[in-house]
Amino acid sequence: MSTKPIERVAIVGATGRIGGSFAQSLVQTGKHTVTALTRHDSQAKLPDGVQAIRVNYDDEASLIKALEGQQFLIITLSVRAPPDLHGRITAAAGKAGVPYIMPNAYGNPVNPDGIKEYDVYSSSTLERINDVHNAGSSSIYLPCGFWYEWSLACGEPWFGFTIKDRKVTFFDDGKRILSVSTWNQCGRAIAGLLSLPEAGETPSLAQFKNDKVLINSFRVSQRDMLDSLHRVLGTTDDDWEISYETSEKRIADGAAELAQGIFSGFAKMLYGGAFLPANQESDFAGTMELANGILGLPKEDLDEATRRVVDMIQDNWNPFT
Structure with a gap:
């Protein structure tokens, strides 16, 4: 070599x-x-x-x-x-x-x-x-x-957010932390x-x-994401329609949709599974050694990343084109 x-x-x-x-x-x-x-x-x-x-x-x-x-x-x-x-x-x-x-x-x-x-x-x-x-x-x-931008911008079946309509579905209590990049x-x-x-x-x-090669940008919950959106958009909880759903129901609903050929059902299953309290791998940055230091990766600003998502939504970004 x-x-x-x-x-x-x-x-x-x-x-x-x-x-x-x-x-x-x-x-x-x-x-x-x-x-x-x-x-x-x-x-x-x-x-x-x-x-x-x-x-x-x-x-x-x-x-x-x-x-x-x-x-x-x-x-x-x-x-x-x-x-x-x-x-x-x-x-x-x-x-x-x-x-x-x-x-x-x-x-x-x-x-x-x-x-x-x-x-x-x-x-x-x-x-x-x-x-x-x-x-x-x-x-x-x-x-x-x-991927933070993808997951937040894609819509409700992913991270639970429909930013244009100011709606969010919190899985369980919305405070489960994930490692994202x-x-x-x-x-x-x-x-x-x-x-x-x-x-x-x-x-x-x-x-x-x-x-x-294990890397990440943030350790965040849905609650953290909504708070970041508030700072970027100038909104408060009163401006949003907030609903709650268990992770288990999310997974079951996704499986039923996928069985009917509805592609977004897979997203519900995948993301619902990540938010289950038993899933330790979904917050790997909290328990495993990262390569961020070896690779010289910077600490990022959550609100800057959220602002990119908002810009994508405003530009009618389509993830499947």
């Missing part, structure tokens, strides 16, 4: 919000050549300084050719991506000789004692890590909790990680080989 940092980084999904944050932060270091794999018909704009290789995701040869010579592959996929796409990408990366792959697994860390019934995400996390190992590459995954913090984490020497020194990239 080299004592220099990784130089050649490929990203699947660099036109998306999280993939774009990764790409932009990596380019800003000046240490990496960043290549985005994009579909032939994609019209989406890439961050400045990112190279593009157009591929056919249904053609393994196309993927292998695009990934040859890359040292690190970051995969970010839409929630609506075909379920077998991740495995096809990692298989092609393995055949192309990519030594490191960051799988599309950015939620909470996987419980080392096994997956609990309420945890509807960890099984897919394990599957995607196994995709990497089955391909013969080394995995490095980035548990960062829920902003998109920018995730981008800085990737840039910090890949700016480390690959090996030979401490800290190094090799320290995280086949392991996790």
Whole structure:
């Protein structure tokens, strides 16, 4: 292994919000050549300084050719991506000789004692890590909790907020604390990680080989989020319609909706499970050692992040386009 940092980084999904944050932060270091794999018909704009290789995701040869010579592959996929796409990408990366792959697994860390019934995400996390190992590459995954901006802006099935209508559903008492991260913090984490020497020194990239890089931005409850919205919007509780629902009911309702083909039911199950008092992984920053210090991540301002969410809502942001 080299004592220099990784130089050649490929990203699947660099036109998306999280993939774009990764790409932009990596380019800003000046240490990496960043290549985005994009579909032939994609019209989406890439961050400045990112190279593009157009591929056919249904053609393994196309993927292998695009990934040859890359040292690190970051995969970010839409929630609506075909379920077998991740495995096809990692298989092609393995055949192309990519030594490191960051799988599309950015939620909470996987419980080392096994997956609990309420945890509807960890099984897919394990599957995607196994995709990497089955391909013969080394995995490095980035548990960062829920993305703060996404979760707060998406609507009621996620963090319980409908900001435009000034409505919120508190799960249980609304005071359960979660560990969450902003998109920018995730981008800085990737840039910090890949700016480390690959090996030979401490800290190094090799320290995280086949392991996790645990980061966060905030430890917050729904109550904290509403208070932040009050400071940004100039509102009070009197301006909001506040309702309450148990986490257990949230999960059950989500399961019923999902059984009817209603996609938001999955969000209710996922987020309801995170707010269960028994779920210790959802506030991992309160109990586990973070890599924030090693990666030089700053302490962020909650209200600044909330203000970005408000701006997104006012600009009619659509998470699924």
